[in-house]
Amino acid sequence: MKQYYYLEGNQQFGPFSLDELRSKPIKPDTKVWAQGLPDWVDAQTVPEINEWLAGAAFPPVTPAQPLTEVPPVTRPFQESYTPNQPLGASPPKPKTWLVESILATLFCCLPFGIAGIVNAANVDSRYSNGDFIGAQRASDEAAKWTKVSFFISIVLWVLYFLLFFLGIFGGLVQSYR
Amino acid sequence: MAGIYGWFNPAEVSFFPPCPFKLLTGLECPGCGSQRCLHQLMHGHIRQAFAYNPLLVLSLPYLLLGFLLEYTPLGRKQPELHRRLYGKTASWLVFGIVIVYWIGRNWR
Numbered sequence: 001m002k003q004y005y006y007l008e009g010n011q012q013f014g015p016f017s018l019d020e021l022r023s024k025p026i027k028p029d030t031k032v033w034a035q036g037l038p039d040w041v042d043a044q045t046v047p048e049i050n051e052w053l054a055g056a057a058f059p060p061v062t063p064a065q066p067l068t069e070v071p072p073v074t075r076p077f078q079e080s081y082t083p084n085q086p087l088g089a090s091p092p093k094p095k096t097w098l099v100e101s102i103l104a105t106l107f108c109c110l111p112f113g114i115a116g117i118v119n120a121a122n123v124d125s126r127y128s129n130g131d132f133i134g135a136q137r138a139s140d141e142a143a144k145w146t147k148v149s150f151f152i153s154i155v156l157w158v159l160y161f162l163l164f165f166l167g168i169f170g171g172l173v174q175s176y177r
Numbered sequence: 178m179a180g181i182y183g184w185f186n187p188a189e190v191s192f193f194p195p196c197p198f199k200l201l202t203g204l205e206c207p208g209c210g211s212q213r214c215l216h217q218l219m220h221g222h223i224r225q226a227f228a229y230n231p232l233l234v235l236s237l238p239y240l241l242l243g244f245l246l247e248y249t250p251l252g253r254k255q256p257e258l259h260r261r262l263y264g265k266t267a268s269w270l271v272f273g274i275v276i277v278y279w280i281g282r283n284w285r
Contacts, residue, residue: 098263098271099243105275106208106233111198113208114275121268128265160194 003091004049005132007031007040012130015090018048028053035091039133093127094139096120097146104149112149116142183219187212207232207279232278 005014101116119142210229217226
């Protein structure tokens with residue numbers, strides 16, 4: 001299930017389930033964050049929260065409120081986590097891309113892999129400081145650098161290969177003239 | 178891809194791309210020699226492989242374990258191991274080793 005956090009001043013509260021969140025003092029402009037959101041956003045911009053923010057000043061007290069009322073298809077937010085991942089007290093640690101970054105460093109011959117390693121370290125240190133959003137950002141950054149260096153090297157490899165054999169082919173054509 | 182690296186020796190044939198960093202700067206990067214190293218590894222020549230890129234040979238067991246912990250159920254069984262060996266301390270250590278290795282191999 002999705003876990004929500006909210007800010008009051010500079011204090012961060014959470015994680016809460018959507019149900020628990022209803023009993024908190026959430027106003028339309030309270031900053032909230034859940035997995036998949038890029039940053040803290042106003043509560044009213046999150047459809048499943050706005051649903052009860054707009055309607056009820058008093059949160060409905062029916063305990064067996066079915067959560068499945070929110071159709072997942074209408075959620076405009078990109079889920080950056082694999083669903084059904086076990087959730088503890090805090091959101092799961094984003095992927096650090098450490099191993100992939102080392103591979104990129106060793107095989108792609110480009111310093112981009114090193115940028116990946118630095119970001120891998122940032123993911124872990126930000127996560128252990130409770131900065132889950134920062135950790136997610138570092139993870140995205142690490143993923144980006146790893147992929148950039150991977151694709152550049154694949155492209156270089158293929159280009160080089162093509163040029164080499166075109167060169168041979170050209171040479172053959174020349175010698176038969 | 179693996180077959181190409183196993184069959185042809187990058188030290189002898191010329192259709193393997195050179196390192197762009199080395200081509201531009203004349204200096205070796207941490208990944209230089211990896212293609213030749215891989216070829217020797219596939220033939221079981223650990224010593225020659227080590228000569229081409231020692232960092233690659235040494236880090237292979239670490240990378241393999243990292244992949245196992247990341248992508249197989251092993252990681253869920255050993256979260257502590259994963260956290261310790263692939264956390265921030267490890268990441269900075271890897272970063273340090275790569276930089277020192279990079280400088281060191283151009284020093285000679």
